[in-house]
Each structure stands twice: as C-alpha cells, then as structure tokens.
Amino acid sequence: MNYRVIKENDLFLLTDEKGDIVGNHPYELGLYTRDTRFLSSFKLLINGETPVGLHSDGGENYRSRILLTNPHQEDENGLKLWRESIELERNRFIQDGVLYETIKATSYFPKQVSFTIALEMDADFTDMFIVRGFQNGNTGTRQDTTFSSNGMNFTYQGADDIARSTKIEWNEPHKEVREGYVAFEWTLDHKQSKEVTVTIEPLHDRESSKVEEPQKALAALHQSYDEWNRKLPTVSTDLKELEQLVKRGTDDLRVLLTDVGFGSFPVAGLPWFGVPFGRDSLIAALQLLPFNAEVAKGTLKTMAHYQGTKVDAWRDEQPGKIMHEIRYGELANTNQIPFAPYYGSVDSTPLFLMLLVEYVNWTGDLELFKELQENVKRALKWIDEYGDRDGDLFVEYHQEASKGIANQGWKDSGDSVVHRNGDYARSPIALSEVQGYVYQAKTGIASVYRTLGESIKAQELETAAEELKAAFNEAFWMEDIGFYAIALDEHKKQVGTITSNPGHLLLSGILTEERANRVSAVMVSDEMFSGFGIRTMAVGEAGYNPMSYHNGSVWPHDNSMILLGMGKSNHQEEMKTVVQGLIDASKHFEYSRLPELFCGYNSSINKVVPYPVACSPQAWAAGTPLTFIQTLLGLFPDSLNKKIQLQPTLLPGMNELQVDNVRIGNGILSVEVTRQGDKLAVKITENTTGFEIDQFSIITAS
Known part of the structure; x- marks a missing residue:
C-alpha cells in the first residue's frame, strides 16, 4: 500500500x-x-x-x-x-x-x-x-x-x-x-x-x-475507540491468523463509520468511497450483526431517510427504491451528475429488507421494524411494480440516467454480465442473486408480520415468495450444466456463464437441498476456487480474465455472502475450504488486511496477485473475517421464535475457538469449541438470552 x-x-x-x-x-x-x-x-x-x-x-x-x-x-x-x-x-x-x-x-x-x-x-x-x-x-x-x-x-x-x-x-x-x-x-x-x-x-x-x-482531542478519540471495542464480542483461538483478521476487520470497520444524522453506518471504503452506499453499507452492516447490531440500526435509518419518493430518470429513482450512492460535491449539488443521491442499484432495496429482518433476528427489536413499516411497505411495492415491470415475477434493472451505471448489480462494470459466447447481455437484466435476495426479504418480512399479528400481509408475501421460487428454479436452472445462470437478458434468455453470483442463493432459502449441494460444490471446484478464494467467474468461460474487476478476480465480500449461505445450509466442508483460502490470502497483504479484491490467479504460484487500485480499507472486505466466526460457529439466531441455530466446526489444524459476549436478543451467548480427538466438544459458557439452542452433530461438553 x-x-x-x-x-x-x-x-x-x-x-x-x-x-x-x-x-x-x-x-x-x-x-x-x-x-x-x-x-x-x-x-x-x-x-x-x-x-x-x-x-x-x-x-x-x-x-x-x-x-x-x-x-x-x-x-x-x-x-x-x-x-x-x-x-x-x-x-x-x-x-x-x-x-x-x-x-x-x-x-x-x-x-x-x-x-x-x-x-x-x-x-x-x-x-x-x-x-x-x-x-x-x-x-x-x-x-x-x-x-x-x-x-x-x-x-x-x-x-x-x-x-x-x-x-x-x-x-x-x-x-x-x-x-x-x-x-x-x-x-x-x-x-x-x-x-x-x-x-x-x-x-x-x-x-x-x-x-x-491536541492531548484532549486525542483522548476523546481514544475514548470513542475504547467504547467501540468494549461492545464487541471477544474471539480467542489457537489459530492466531484468524484472531488477527477479526481484530483487523473490527478496527477497519470502526474507522469507516460515519453518521450523517441517523446513526453510525459504514461507508463503502477508502480512499474513493467514503460516502453512504446502499449495497455496500447494507452488506457491511449485515456482516457486523454478530459483533455490533447498532451499526445495522444506523444503516437502516440512513437508507430509509433517502428512500426514493418519485420517478426521476436522471437519478434512476422510483418511489420506494433504496439509494445506491450519495455525493456531496459541487457537481452533485448543481445537478451535473445524478448522485444526490443516485438510485442505480437493483439489489439495495431487497438488501434493505434483508438487513432489517436479520437485525430483528439478532436483536428482537420490533420497535425499529414498526418505525420503518412505511419504508418496508414502499420497498415491497417497488420490488413488485418498478422492479418487475413486465410482471414475470423477476426483478430486473435498466439504466435510465445518462450519467448513471449500466450494470446495476454488485458486479457493476460494463462487461460483467456476459454470455458464454462472449456477447454482453443487454438490459433489462434479471440477476440470479437478486431473485434470492427478494425471496429472502419476502419470507423474512412475512415472519415479522406474523409475529405482529398481520397474518393477511404475511400470507400474501409467503405466497408471492413461493411463486417466485418456482419460477426462478424453472427459468434460471441450466439442466445441461447443472448450475444456475448468472442472469436472464432482455429476451429472457439465460446468460449461462458460470459465476459466483448463484453462490449468494445459498443464504436465501430459494434452492432445493439437492441444488444447494450442487451450488456449494461448484463454488469450490478448480474452475471457481483459486486456492485463495472463490473467483467471480470460472476459468474457461469466454469472459474469464484473472486480472479483471469482476470476471475472474476474487472479492472477499462475495466470498462472505457465499460463506454465510454455506454456514446456514450446513455445507461445512466447502465453507472451511473457502475460509482457509482467504486466511492464506490475507498473509500476502500489508497488515493482513483483506482488500476490496485481488486477482484470480491460482494459488499454485504461491502468491496473491494484488489488483492495482483496490480500496483498502474497504467495508465489506473488512467485514468478511467476521463472517468466518459466524459460519464456524454456525450461529444463526431467530429472536422471533426465541431459538438459536448452532452448528460449530473448526478448521483443520485448529483446536479451539472461544467466542464470548455475543449479544442476542436481550442477553449474551458465549461458546467454547474444542477438538477432542476426531470429535468436537461444545460448551455454552454463558447463555442469558432465554432462547432454545438447536445444536447439530456435536457433543456438548459438561
């Protein structure tokens, strides 16, 4: 650096x-x-x-x-x-x-x-x-x-x-x-x-x-960092590289916090993206939930404040849509660029709903949900009306702003959605992972509505989600390849290139068990897994380029979303492979800091090849090691039903993991995992949550 x-x-x-x-x-x-x-x-x-x-x-x-x-x-x-x-x-x-x-x-x-x-x-x-x-x-x-x-x-x-x-x-x-x-x-x-x-x-x-x-100002700064660290869970393991990565991640996320009047939230990254971003801020807050859920609250309230209110083609804005990015400089203030704010992301709106559901799952804070109910209603309406303009159940994007972004998923470079013959897909484009986000959002919001006694709203969302699930698995599954298309193009034709995007579906619940197994296996195949992480595109595809921004590089946050899905769906072996690869990759970067992305060359060259202008520190890269801990514990709380899913595992060569003071609901959970021969012993050292813990395939130590 x-x-x-x-x-x-x-x-x-x-x-x-x-x-x-x-x-x-x-x-x-x-x-x-x-x-x-x-x-x-x-x-x-x-x-x-x-x-x-x-x-x-x-x-x-x-x-x-x-x-x-x-x-x-x-x-x-x-x-x-x-x-x-x-x-x-x-x-x-x-x-x-x-x-x-x-x-x-x-x-x-x-x-x-x-x-x-x-x-x-x-x-x-x-x-x-x-x-x-x-x-x-x-x-x-x-x-x-x-x-x-x-x-x-x-x-x-x-x-x-x-x-x-x-x-x-x-x-x-x-x-x-x-x-x-x-x-x-x-x-x-x-x-x-x-x-x-x-x-x-x-x-x-x-x-x-x-x-x-200066001394007084520095003391105030130190105090704010001390307060941040005191609220965090503590992680202790004999795998010190993992411990170091988690500390680096929480430190970097703290420095990226900003407050524009609605609570602290993570900006996207330094040096160029130190501003509110819809997708980036929402995903980073999702990664942070086991460590500090207050950040998710600030993120949600910030995004709700800037939610779209009108149809404005210049800004790719529609009512209910969650923004992509806001800028505060002269060009934005004088309307010479459409970033005050700009709404050109297709996934920010379902991610907003996803984060709200997961925030409630971790905290049980239904008051925030009630406060944001109108925002939820408008976001759901955007998904059904503006997101799905042709009524085929899929959310698509199409750039309208002349100075906006053409590809409006997280892979937003102009060449990122490419057919197997090398042709670029034309919009409107329906991305695979976005349909998973929508499914997860609708099923999750439905569960909150049921808790609040809104059974009719819940049933409507559940029915819509099941219709989407059936349509998605019919339209996106490529039977001849045994994998999902990255997208459907303007003619509803499958964009069949093998990419990491369908890996995000593992978290959503939109996949059958058999197809989830297949997606997990593809993610760690030789074509997709470099040894240091999951590539954005498989080796051998027409668009593959290990030096590219989105077509063969490795993005830690992309891996983290896939890891969360592997952890929730109990694909532990694949999850451990990816976590170990990213830990190995971190050793090649200054201060063991995972960057925004790195090149997708195979680990056989024994060196990670940096991407020339990657942001560092970058929020969702900093949050990636935090998902290592969540997925190694297999920790997924459900505060609405007062249950905690716990499926611990350890990496090869790792013999102990202790995580203390994880805040769930109104209580604390502390867990100790140790290797005993060929089995694991799990000890719940503290549980003041009052929740039932579902443990799978583990021995509980006394």
Whole structure:
C-alpha cells in the first residue's frame, strides 16, 4: 500500500508514505470531506528539502506516526546539517472535523544546530469526480487567501453557492509566512526536541468549531475507540491468523463509520468511497450483526431517510427504491451528475429488507421494524411494480440516467454480465442473486408480520415468495450444466456463464437441498476456487480474465455472502475450504488486511496477485473475517421464535475457538469449541438470552 490514510467520521487524509500530499502519485492525494479536496498540497521541508523516510505505519486508520530524517546538506558556506542528524516525527489524527498534526524535531548532532522547518500547502477545492477523472463541469472560483497572527485560510466560492474554506493554524511563532507557506526557525542542542502542532479544518458555509488542545482531542478519540471495542464480542483461538483478521476487520470497520444524522453506518471504503452506499453499507452492516447490531440500526435509518419518493430518470429513482450512492460535491449539488443521491442499484432495496429482518433476528427489536413499516411497505411495492415491470415475477434493472451505471448489480462494470459466447447481455437484466435476495426479504418480512399479528400481509408475501421460487428454479436452472445462470437478458434468455453470483442463493432459502449441494460444490471446484478464494467467474468461460474487476478476480465480500449461505445450509466442508483460502490470502497483504479484491490467479504460484487500485480499507472486505466466526460457529439466531441455530466446526489444524459476549436478543451467548480427538466438544459458557439452542452433530461438553 503506497499511501497512508486516516479517517474519522466524514473527513479523511490521503498522503504518501512520508505523510506528504504531492502530485504525480497513483492515488490523488489530499484532505477530503463531502466529496471535495480541501488540501491538495502538503509538504514538510527541512532547510527547503524533502526529508528522508525512515518508518511509516499504516496499521492504525485513525492516527498515524511517521519517522523521517534530514538529507546531508551543505552550501558554499559549509555544512548546514550532517546527514541523519535530525529526527523528524509526524503524529497526526482526526477528531471532530479537524486534522491535528504535530511535527517534532529531535537533534542528534553533537553540537548546537539551527535549521528551518517549513510546510508548503495549497487547496484546490476540486470535486471528487473531477479529481478521479470521471467528469468535468462548471465549477466555482478560488478566492483570496486570508491570514491571521497564527494561521491562514484558503477560500473558495462554489458553483453551488457554498462557500468552502480550509482553515490552517499553528501554535508556535513562525519565522516566515506567505501564501501557502509557513516556516519555523529552530535551534536545538544535542538530544533536545521542539515541536509544533498544526490544525487543519475544512469548512462549509459555517463558522469554525472549537479546536481542542491536541492531548484532549486525542483522548476523546481514544475514548470513542475504547467504547467501540468494549461492545464487541471477544474471539480467542489457537489459530492466531484468524484472531488477527477479526481484530483487523473490527478496527477497519470502526474507522469507516460515519453518521450523517441517523446513526453510525459504514461507508463503502477508502480512499474513493467514503460516502453512504446502499449495497455496500447494507452488506457491511449485515456482516457486523454478530459483533455490533447498532451499526445495522444506523444503516437502516440512513437508507430509509433517502428512500426514493418519485420517478426521476436522471437519478434512476422510483418511489420506494433504496439509494445506491450519495455525493456531496459541487457537481452533485448543481445537478451535473445524478448522485444526490443516485438510485442505480437493483439489489439495495431487497438488501434493505434483508438487513432489517436479520437485525430483528439478532436483536428482537420490533420497535425499529414498526418505525420503518412505511419504508418496508414502499420497498415491497417497488420490488413488485418498478422492479418487475413486465410482471414475470423477476426483478430486473435498466439504466435510465445518462450519467448513471449500466450494470446495476454488485458486479457493476460494463462487461460483467456476459454470455458464454462472449456477447454482453443487454438490459433489462434479471440477476440470479437478486431473485434470492427478494425471496429472502419476502419470507423474512412475512415472519415479522406474523409475529405482529398481520397474518393477511404475511400470507400474501409467503405466497408471492413461493411463486417466485418456482419460477426462478424453472427459468434460471441450466439442466445441461447443472448450475444456475448468472442472469436472464432482455429476451429472457439465460446468460449461462458460470459465476459466483448463484453462490449468494445459498443464504436465501430459494434452492432445493439437492441444488444447494450442487451450488456449494461448484463454488469450490478448480474452475471457481483459486486456492485463495472463490473467483467471480470460472476459468474457461469466454469472459474469464484473472486480472479483471469482476470476471475472474476474487472479492472477499462475495466470498462472505457465499460463506454465510454455506454456514446456514450446513455445507461445512466447502465453507472451511473457502475460509482457509482467504486466511492464506490475507498473509500476502500489508497488515493482513483483506482488500476490496485481488486477482484470480491460482494459488499454485504461491502468491496473491494484488489488483492495482483496490480500496483498502474497504467495508465489506473488512467485514468478511467476521463472517468466518459466524459460519464456524454456525450461529444463526431467530429472536422471533426465541431459538438459536448452532452448528460449530473448526478448521483443520485448529483446536479451539472461544467466542464470548455475543449479544442476542436481550442477553449474551458465549461458546467454547474444542477438538477432542476426531470429535468436537461444545460448551455454552454463558447463555442469558432465554432462547432454545438447536445444536447439530456435536457433543456438548459438561
């Protein structure tokens, strides 16, 4: 990872490994919030030169520590600084909308020495879509920079009539200050240190917030992380790589949390997708349910707030539809792009309903369901009317927005739905996994309605779901291949390429037992399983490309949805194969962090091939290891019926797994699984849920 990123709420800083914001970098570095770059240049200099990098730690996403030193410096007057005589330490974090950076210099030169520390800075206030080269458009103008006794303020008047500014202040006397430049002259004895703290605050049409003392701000940030960690279950196992992956996942998900007014939810990922996403946020919240169900609540309320209200072809919006993505920059605010919000995803709406059902299953919180009943009603109506415009029971998508997305499932690249002869499928397209999501949503919502005494509504949904199940298995099953088509095209013709999409059906309940067995087996076949994970497309298909974004690569979140289905349908051997492959893959990435995706080359080359511009950290990749724990435990609660499904297993070479303080309903479940010879012993060390535990094929230890 040749960048460093820190984030808190909706502000994030992306720099090179030295901590600088420079040009000519593979990633467009900067300080970003609300889809605007508020700092486009940020360079630390010592005597006018760039320091030499020593160490840069990107393991913590909420703070960063970077060590540097000086190059050898001489001029016509002789020695200025002996090489590596000054240690420079940059410590930075973000709290309450402010970036804090403390620059500390320590001298190791044997005599007193003087030098200049300087910062070069600039702000271009560029919209994220322009930064990434996706769009151009009418934008505002940079205004005059203003100065105070200890700071400067870059200003900008947007085309959307929003006044933006970047307020920069420092807490030490400066030697020189001018447009985009501040310098400090320091004299140090041997082993003496001096430091300056710089605060950078992006502002939108508002006054500056109160900037805290750095120690106080950092203490508040630490406290929020301590509170997050205290609420999490604890995972202990002799397979330390798994333990490490879970910790990495929960840490990364915490840094990706954002609150736009309706509770915390995970944004999609860094650096480019630090905004609300329907599909991504919903799936990440689903992955998090066994660890922190409150995130699902915030996600659901956020999505409900932005639910579609009208027919707007420009935004691919219809009443009841759950959004795909929202952006806050100039281009979105001035309607030059349709992302305020944009609704072009076919699966966000059923996923919204799925998450709500699973949230209720984990928490028993029917009050949230009641609060969102109108949203549920509108989402179901969208599925039946706008999602299924031709009345064939299948939900299809078709792009209407001129600047929208053509393929509107999770594989949203333009080449991702391809026939076996290499032709691209044309819309309207009905994706296989979406029909499974709809089935799961309708059966799940029906069960909640029955609990609430709404038997007529429940029966209507159950009948519709069974009709969908029959039609789906007739239309999508390819008898000659023994597998499901990825989709039906505009002519209702099967798109027969073998892909990972049907693997998502294992969680839904839409498959017969025999066909579920077949789908699980295909997922771990040589054509689909690389050794490091399930590929998005099988080797040998016309569209297969191990370097592609969606047609042969490996996506951890895709694997996680399949794993949840394998766990629920008791396909334990296949599940263990996939989990072990992803654990092995994680060892090839910095900080053992599973990225958004990686290339689908076979593990026989003994190395994971990274995808060039994968997001990291990325929410549903970070959530993937959490599903390892859920599926290894085979843990699927049903708070409505006060039951818990528990089917524990262990990976080969793994002898113990202990998971404590899992919140279910109003209580706690703690489980200990140990290997005893060729059998497993399972001990329920705590159960205050009051629920009945259904255990399968295990020995319960006393």
